[in-house]
Amino acid sequence: MKQGVILINAYSNHPGEMHRVKRLKEAFLPLGVTITVIPNGPNLREIEGDFCIFLDKDRYAAQTLEKKMRLFDRAEAIEVCDDKYLTYLSLEGVVPMPKTVPSLLCYTPDSPLSEELLDSVKKLGFPVVVKESFGSLGRQVYLAKDEGELVSLSRELRLKPHLYQEFIRESAGRDLRVIVVGGKAIAAMERSSKSDFRSNAELGGVCRAYPLGEEERKLCEKTAEHLKLDYCGIDLLWGREGMLLCEVNSNAFFQKFEEVTKTDVAGEYARHIYKEMY
Numbered sequence: 001m002k003q004g005v006i007l008i009n010a011y012s013n014h015p016g017e018m019h020r021v022k023r024l025k026e027a028f029l030p031l032g033v034t035i036t037v038i039p040n041g042p043n044l045r046e047i048e049g050d051f052c053i054f055l056d057k058d059r060y061a062a063q064t065l066e067k068k069m070r071l072f073d074r075a076e077a078i079e080v081c082d083d084k085y086l087t088y089l090s091l092e093g094v095v096p097m098p099k100t101v102p103s104l105l106c107y108t109p110d111s112p113l114s115e116e117l118l119d120s121v122k123k124l125g126f127p128v129v130v131k132e133s134f135g136s137l138g139r140q141v142y143l144a145k146d147e148g149e150l151v152s153l154s155r156e157l158r159l160k161p162h163l164y165q166e167f168i169r170e171s172a173g174r175d176l177r178v179i180v181v182g183g184k185a186i187a188a189m190e191r192s193s194k195s196d197f198r199s200n201a202e203l204g205g206v207c208r209a210y211p212l213g214e215e216e217r218k219l220c221e222k223t224a225e226h227l228k229l230d231y232c233g234i235d236l237l238w239g240r241e242g243m244l245l246c247e248v249n250s251n252a253f254f255q256k257f258e259e260v261t262k263t264d265v266a267g268e269y270a271r272h273i274y275k276e277m278y
Contacts, residue, residue, distance in 0.1 A: 001034060002031075002032055002033040002034065002050060002277075002278065003033065003034045003035075003036070003048070003049045003050055004028065004033055004034070004035050004036070004049050004050055004051050004052065004053065004273070004277075005035070005036050005037075005038055005047055005048075005049040005051070005052040005053070005069070006021055006024060006025070006035055006036070006037045006038070006052070006053045006055060007038050007039075007040055007047075007052055007053070007054050007055060007056055007061070007065065008021065008037065008038070008039055008040065008055045008056060009039070009040055009055070009056045009057075009058075010039045010040045010041060012039075012056075014253075015255075016253035016255050017055065017253070019253075019255040020055065020253055020254060020255070020266075021037055021055070023254075023255075023258075023265075023266035024053060024266050024269065024270060025037070026266065027264075027266040027267045027269070027270035027271075028270050028274075031270060031271070031274045033270075033274065036049065040056050040058055040061050044061055044064045044065055045064065045068070047065065047068065047069075049069055050069065050070070050277055051069055051070040051071070051072060051273060051277050052065050052069050052070070052071050052072070053072050053269075053273070054071050054072065054073065054075075054078060054251070055251050056251075057078065057082045057134075057251070059075065059078065059079040059082070062074075062075035062078050062079070063075045070276070070277065072230045072231065072269075072273055072276075073228075073229050073230050073231060073232070073250045073251070074228060074230075076228070077227050077228050077229050077250055078250050078251075080227060081227065081229070081232065081248045081249060081250035082134060082250070083133050083134060083161070084131055084132075084133045084134075084135075084163060084247060085100070085102050085133050085161065085163045086133075087227075087247065087248050088100050088163070090226070090227060091223060091226060091227070091245065091248075094222065094223075094226050095219055095222055095223055095226075095245045096219075096239070096242065096243070096244050096245065097244055097245045097246075098129075098165045098166040098167075098168055098237070098239075098244055098246070099124055099165070099166040100163055100164065100165045100166070101117070101120050101121050101124065101163065101164040101165075102163050102164075103117070103133075103154075103157070103158075103161060103162045103163060103164070104117055105161075106158045106159055107159075109158060109159055113151065113154055113155065113158070117154075118147075118150065118151070118154070121150060121154075121164040122147065122150070124164060124165070124166045124167075125166065125167070126144065126145060126146055126147070126150075126167075127143050127144060127145045127146075127167045128143075128144050128150060128164055128165070128166070128167055129141065129142070129143060129144075129164070129165040129166070129167050130142045130143070130144055130150075130153045130154075130157065130162060130163075130164055130165075131162060131163050131164075131165060132157060132160055132161070132162045133160070133161035133162055133163060134160075134161065136249070143167070168237045168238070168239055168244060170237075170238050170239060170240055171237035171238040171239065171244075173192055173193040173194065174190070174191070174192045174193075174237075174238065175190075175191055175235050175236060175237055175246060176188055176189070176190055176191075176210060176216060176235070176236040176237075176238075176243075177189045177190075177191060177233055177234070177235055177252075177257065178212065178216060178217075178220045178233070178234045178235075178236065179231075179232070179233050179234075179252065179254065179257060179263075179265055180220050180221060180223075180224040180229065180231070180232050180233075180234060181230070181231050181265070181268045181269050181272050182230060182231075182268075182272035182275075182276075183221060183224055183225055184221065185212060185216070185217045185220045185221055186263055186265070186268055187209070187212060187257070187261040187263040187265075188209070188210040188211070188212040188216060188261070189207050189208070189209060189210055189256070189257050189260050189261055190207070190208050190209075190210040191206070191207050192206050193206070207256050207257075207260045208260060209260050209261045209262070215242060215243055216236060216243055219236065219243055219245060220234045220236070223245060223248060227248065229248070229250060230269075230272060230273070230276070231250070231251075231252075231269050231272070232248055232249060232250050232252065233248075233249040233252025233253075233254070233257075234247075234248050234249075235247045235248075235249075254266070
């Protein structure tokens with residue numbers, strides 16, 4: 001009997017997560033594959049199955065399970081995509097991205113901010129985007145409009161890994177989400193906001209289908225290939241000289257994407273996994 005596992009976060013109750021699980025289970029039915037949904041927990045070594053669709057971001061759990069079965073996505077790819085600066089380092093020189101400066105590791109909240117770091121960040125220009133290295137749905141992304149806000153955010157985040165990124169004015173409040181499955185970009189969705197520099201649907205962004213051009217297709221497929229991703233959502237920005245890669249999400253939600261683009265993301269992913277496994 002063909003059997004797969006979907007592993008979800010132990011505390012997850014997000015509607016997008018539940019929809020994704022439901023759609024994937026449905027997509028495997030006509031393929032004759034039984035799917036068991038399991039929350040992350042301490043007994044991972046007891047899980048049985050041919051493969052696991054890993055919908056958590058726990059790198060330790062991913063590495064543990066990968067010793068037993070094929071993971072979609074692989075543990076290394078999940079770890080790189082979960083850390084925004086690791087993503088940048090992995091793709092630096094491979095695809096075009098906004099200029100980026102990493103924060104400095106800090107253990108002592110009362111120590112003065114590094115003037116050298118602040119000087120480097122100010123060279124990016126204002127406003128400057130400040131991102132926590134670990135975050136999702138746009139909630140850990142901020143905009144420093146001037147030096148005062150930069151210093152304030154740097155103090156607030158100093159004990160957390162974070163980065164500073166060039167603000168792409170041409171794409172303010174607007175980005176392009178592309179989903180790649182099995183190395184192929186399958187569709188694109190434009191997200192836009194008139195009230196926020198972030199365009200995430202979770203933050204009120206408006207979504208519409210977007211005709212996927214050759215430039216966007218090549219950039220996204222090159223990114224997925226380089227990071228060895230079976231499935232991902234890639235966010236692009238419109239830059240002055242062409243498209244720029246913003247972020248890569250190895251377990252992107254797709255409810256809104258399917259609704260807007262009329263694309264069977266779950267089916268595409270299930271068929272890719274079936275082809276890889278059987």
